[in-house]
Amino acid sequence: MTPVVHGLLVWALLIGGARPGGQGPEGYQDQREAAPPRVMLTNDRPSGYFPIDQQTLASAPPILVVRITSVVNPDRTPFQVFVYLSYQSRAGQSEPERILIGNFGFYPPDHPSAFLLRASTAFRKLKTTSSRPTDVRLLLEMRRIHEAKPWTPVEVTVAPPEWRDQ
């Protein structure tokens, strides 16, 4: 199986991207800045994203590898990461739409891993959406397993997504 990794960095220069240190899903701006090599999710800023370039969108690769390169979680608070395709469906809309690709947790909760997800269903949904999606991103969101319990310090580093054809 040969992984096909797309040139996210190059495309991100044109499309804009997340800032190092993570970014909450508070709405999109037409930023033109270099994409970060990593996205960091923390208990304070549990969301972040990678831009998705047009080439990837056109090819709609069926498999996504989300590689978590480090997890700092001294209290071993159990948490999940949800992975979405997010997009703007209407100009001026503040909240992006989301299509869930998948979610995963960690065992033990401070052990990083790469996670394989089936992305084809989400891309199919994106293509059949009634509106014309713009500013499509790969949105990552961290959530506690026990929502009633407070966050403890958690820091997760995510490598740029790897898209695979098979």
Next chain:
Amino acid sequence: MEDLSLFSRRDFLRGVGAFSAASLGFWAGGCESCVQQIQNRPTRKNIQTLWAANPSDPVITTYKAAVAAMKALDTSKPSDPRGWQYQANIHFNKCIHRNWLWLPWHRVYLFYFERICRKLTGDNSFALPYWNWNTHPAVPDPFWDTTSPLYDSNRAITQTDQADASYIGTSVLQNILNEPNFELFASGPPPTSDLHAGPDATGMLEGTPHNNIHGFVGGDMGAFHSPLDPVFYTHHNMLDCMWTHWNIDLNNANTNDTSWTNFAITDFVDENGNPVSVTAAITVLYPIFSYQFEPCSLMTAGQGAKKLQGKELEAFLRAGAPSKLEFGPRFELRQSVTTEVDKPSTSAITVEPGALAGALQGGSHTRLVLTVGDVEMPPKRDFFVRIFLNKPDVSGATPIEDPHYAGSFGFFFDESGMKSQEGAAGMSAAPLTGFLVDATPTLQKLNQAGSLSSNEVQVSLVPVPYARRQATGERLTLRRLELAVARF
């Protein structure tokens, strides 16, 4: 380490689908008592459902007694590998996660844990129950009695806390079961020789319900000492149930990568505390021959899933379904053959000239199947048996890379089950069993090399001791060898 499968490892290359098509029919024909034993194999059930019907259900009672007995070993005989702490330490020190070996590794763990439970309680019908978190998202009630050996005070949750549907909900689990790709379903290959180190590739079954249930329960379950919590085994049993369903009922193939099929799992001990060695490929057979799962909502809701039971299973075994096999010529040698560790035996099967030609020329739907039949179950089974064709000078030192090597088989049937059948029938002879080997690749190779006689195939059986076992003098007796042309 070579494959110790009942059948040739080549039978497994296409996963259990090919196995069931090519092998079960043979098995049924070759060993009637085995069919009965397979039919009556223990059924693993939903522990919460059992509890709701009867908190003193024998399965729960036995599980409690087994855990109590294992915990007692911790103090009475700390060196006993069947002890509770010892078993948990196996996981702590050796567990495999974040690659595709995690499923077979944990299947073997549960398989021998279940046998230890039987041995320590004397309940030979015991089948490890499972926690169906899909239908009961809270840790099942039997685990909350503070006076029970099933209780673990370290859990991070209470009896009423429920796991979230985002990782055990029906749509999430169905999505995982609908995934046909083995790597996405079951995790990817280990990229390094160190199975416990990254980088790695966690699939959906592991990354979502597996990891999150560990995190949800927390305490011991949240770390690699998770088997200290008795709920661990029921959690992994549910995962095993899902793999079984995905694999056998939904006909999804496991990887045919030999690094998976031939991977030897050697971290466990049997019910007597003796080390065991099992390849990943052989674990595919466990839910066919050694245990089964009662149907659950997930199994009946997916893609025409159909769990074979009772007469249906018998019919399936007899017919060799789902693919129908048609037999061409069969060439049989009916004579008693005895072989011994360090003393290989060679027998010759006479074949009709030209009868094998079609299969030897590589017809894609024709196989040459060797049956090693009417095998007396050896009283001591510290060895497995390698099979070589047309190599009478073979020895235990002959490598499996030798072009004459055709496959191997070992013995893993439930001895207690065999004995009970034997007793019921009033027999005193050893139970009989049988094995199949797909001899096609080897015979094709020999044919191409010009070293295949047109009217005879020699079959050499080489008993080989398992690692760290003393097997000198252990013998194997059989009464039938058959080479058949099978079309499918």
